[in-house]
Amino acid sequence: MSTTLTPESQSSGPEEADGPVLDRPIYTDVARTPRRTPAPRVRTGGVTPELVLHLVSAFAGSMALTWLVYERLVPVAGAMGFWLCWYVTFLVMLAAVSATTLDRMSVIDRVVGAVVTTCGLLLVGALVGIVVFTALRGKDALGHWNFYHQTTAFIGPDASLDQGGIYAAMIGTLEQVAISVAVSVPLGIATAVYLSEVRGKLARLVRSVVEAMSAVPTIVAGLFIYSMLILKFGQERSGFAASLALCVSMIPVVTTTAEVVLRLVPGGLREASLALGTTQWQTVRRVVLPTARPGLITAVLLGVARVIGETSPVLLVAGSTSELNYDPMHGPQLSLPLFVFNQMRLPLDEAIQRAFGAAVVLLVLVVFFFAMARILGGRPPGRLSRRQQRRLSGRFAAPTAEGTL
Amino acid sequence: MSAPTIAGPPAPETQQRRVLTTKPSAQDITFVAASRSAAVSTLIIMGLIGVFLAIGAWPALKQQGFGFITESKWLPEAGTFGIASLLWGTFLIGLFALCVAVPIxxxxxxxxSEYAPRSLKKPLVTLVDLMAAVPSIIYALWGLFFLQGHLLEVARWISVHFGSFLPFFRVDVPDSPSSFTSSAFIAGIATGVVVLPTVTSIMREVFAQAPIGEREGAIALGATRWGMIRTVVIPxxxxxxxxxVMLGLGRAxxxxxxxxxxxxxMFEFTTxxxxxxxxxxxxxxxxxxxxxxxxxxxxxLGAGLVLFLFTLVINTLAGVVVSRSRSGAATEI
Known part of the structure; x- marks a missing residue:
């Protein structure tokens, strides 16, 4: 991705300044003539004053026209309709304004560029809108300290925000995610090692099955655990059942991410290790896995970020309670997504505020794990962080008179 | 893989080919067996999902027979129930979701992949991945308390202006706002926002792989940026x-x-x-x-089995289609 050379990288950038410098040795005679200025550069992208002018005039014109039509002439109202009409008018005006200086192809190019940019902005706007909306609605509940260390077990749903909180839900989420990490990380990484190190015909089948598994609807995962653990084996609904349901979504995430990372380990390292006479297991343990360590941590964190907010599998098998339950093996257990789900369906302002508050906590956790995954996994495998370099140089440096470096 | 033992007599005159065989050590046998059993266990989990759903659903499927697919009422006490209206609703919501997610x-x-300034590309890719990681319960909160209120007037506008000649958009009591709430339209749009990052990230990944030589060729021949996209990137x-589109549908x-x-x-066919x-x-x-x-x-459980099989088929097809365009597996978040 980062190596892709896009058109704007050719037109803008440091090369622009080199143009006249390169001309000198080649055109020694011609360059001395008065016509020294190079031909105007063809720009395929970038912001030009003309473009800004066109955009501003189309924006102003369309705004004015839509306002006039919408507010004064036609008896319709509604913010959504206004913006839709404005956008269409804006595109038409942009085309018309651009047509004053550009040919047909360039006008089309500009209009398409405007539409595509709008799509990009819509995507960013949707995410920002969702985050800001959740944060704004949730801030009332978050301001109360009791929100973090009390439960909603012994209060009514209409109790004020000074009472009750998400402590039970946080404990449940912590335990359930911990259990599913304990189950799915070894399984997922071992599968990834099989896919990338052992290979073979079976690996291809496993890979496509893992891909299919990542697409299993989470409600089906919950239904599976429900029918197996609760109906067939007669277990009660518990946090443990919920974490097994979460495993079904977590295993494919860990496996696919870990496999990609293991594949990026240079083959030369494996061959060098095998050439030293190691067994395959030693190679995997001493060379492949340590080299891929940051990526494997990323795989785990992405898996956690994925399952921490899963609602539908938990809904089916965790049971319903609002009491604090430390024991994941027995009795129903609450978790953060389930708490949000239960509270948001109560037709009371306080409950809905609590739902938004818990949603903000959930969102913060997801963003935290996601950011950690990005920070730790940002380096390609084998590239050491500065701290690792220091540590290794300390371990392997030749002893000097003063001792180790 | 370990300690290659050289078999055969060393006969330099006859130039006989050396036969290399490997005798895996006990350590390696254990390693391969352990990792293989992990891989097989994921296969088993997938198999168990299908088996347990099928076993659990068997009484219902046996009782209803083919009617399980064609019956739209859900009255298990009366002995008639089926998933026809559920299938139709699922399809309808998937359709609306795609109407939002695919164009955007x-x-x-x-x-x-093509327009954003280079310094913005990486943050935008991260943003899309993050959006895919946002739990659906948060989309649900947003959809219920924000989106629904804003979409009511859109729904009414469509119904008033197109409902007269398109019965698809007609509503029984168009004057009351409550007849527009909780509809397939609103749920579909909200679901569309949920699958939007999935669709975006797969398409972006493929667009970014369009060969650089052809791109530069198109630009060198005087194509505009859109001309280059139309003739190189999209094909x-x-x-x-x-x-x-298919993976987005699977998620929706x-x-x-x-x-x-x-x-x-509701248990009726809603048109x-x-x-x-x-x-x-x-x-x-x-x-x-x-x-x-x-x-x-x-x-x-039968309904779950049908959903499981549906998404399995759609995603397998999508996987085949996508993998034809890219080599190797990619991270799916």
Whole structure:
């Protein structure tokens, strides 16, 4: 991705300044003539004053026209309709304004560029809108300290925000995610090692099955655990059942991410290790896995970020309670997504505020794990962080008179 | 792989080929066996999902026979129930979701891979991945308390202006705003926002792989940026576009919480998606699992089995289509 050379990288950038410098040795005679200025550069992208002018005039014109039509002439109202009409008018005006200086192809190019940019902005706007909306609605509940260390077990749903909180839900989420990490990380990484190190015909089948598994609807995962653990084996609904349901979504995430990372380990390292006479297991343990360590941590964190907010599998098998339950093996257990789900369906302002508050906590956790995954996994495998370099140089440096470096 | 033992006599005159055999050590045998058993266990889990759903659903399927697919009422006590209306609702919501996610996702993918300034590309890719990681319960909150209020007037506008000649958009009581709430339309749009990052990230990945030589060739021949995209990027990324649409559909069909919180359940064929009331398989399971037992529960498991098979088929097809356009596996978040 980062190596892709896009058109704007050719037109803008440091090369622009080199143009006249390169001309000198080649055109020694011609360059001395008065016509020294190079031909105007063809720009395929970038912001030009003309473009800004066109955009501003189309924006102003369309705004004015839509306002006039919408507010004064036609008896319709509604913010959504206004913006839709404005956008269409804006595109038409942009085309018309651009047509004053550009040919047909360039006008089309500009209009398409405007539409595509709008799509990009819509995507960013949707995410920002969702985050800001959740944060704004949730801030009332978050301001109360009791929100973090009390439960909603012994209060009514209409109790004020000074009472009750998400402590039970946080404990449940912590335990359930911990259990599913304990189950799915070894399984997922071992599968990834099989896919990338052992290979073979079976690996291809496993890979496509893992891909299919990542697409299993989470409600089906919950239904599976429900029918197996609760109906067939007669277990009660518990946090443990919920974490097994979460495993079904977590295993494919860990496996696919870990496999990609293991594949990026240079083959030369494996061959060098095998050439030293190691067994395959030693190679995997001493060379492949340590080299891929940051990526494997990323795989785990992405898996956690994925399952921490899963609602539908938990809904089916965790049971319903609002009491604090430390024991994941027995009795129903609450978790953060389930708490949000239960509270948001109560037709009371306080409950809905609590739902938004818990949603903000959930969102913060997801963003935290996601950011950690990005920070730790940002380096390609084998590239050491500065701290690792220091540590290794300390371990392997030749002893000097003063001792180790 | 370990300690290659050289077999055969060393005969330099006859130039006989050396035969290399490997005798894996006990350590390696254990390693391969352990990792293989982990791999097989994921196969077993997938198999168990299908088997347990099928076993659980068997009484319902046996009782209803083919009617399980064609019956639209859900009256397990009376002995007639089927998933026809659920299938239709699932399809309808998937359709609306794609109407939102595909155009915006396509444009956003083009924006990220072709139009965005280079310094913005990486943050935007991260943003899309983050958006895919946001739990669906948060989309549900947003859809219920924000999106629904804003979409009511849109739904009414469509119904008033197009309902007169398109019966698809007609609503029984167009004057009351409550006849527009909890509709397949609103749930579909909200689901579309949920699958938007999936669609975007797959399309972007494929667009970014369009070969650089052809891109530069098009620019060198005087193509505008859109001309280059139209003649190089989109033809090269066609399979990725199709695959992205299908994976998006797969996710939309299985979306539970967003749909469940928005719709009001109903067991009829609704040909008026703007009107309140619809149902999908996933939200039906979420709504009924706790009060169901016996044959009703078997029916739910049957519905789950159908959903499982549906998404399996769609995603396998999409996987085949996408993998034809890219080599190796990619991270799916």
């Amino acid at each position: 996702g396509f444009g956003a993918a083009l924006f990220i 090269f990324g066609r399979s990725g576009i199709v695959g992205g 069909l299985g979306e539970t919480i967003v749909v469940y919180t928005i719709i009001s359940p 008026h998606p703007l009107q309140s009331g619809t149902n999908t398989i996933a939200s039906h399971i979420a709504a009924r699992y706790s009060e169901s037992g016996g044959i009703a529960l078997a029916g739910l």
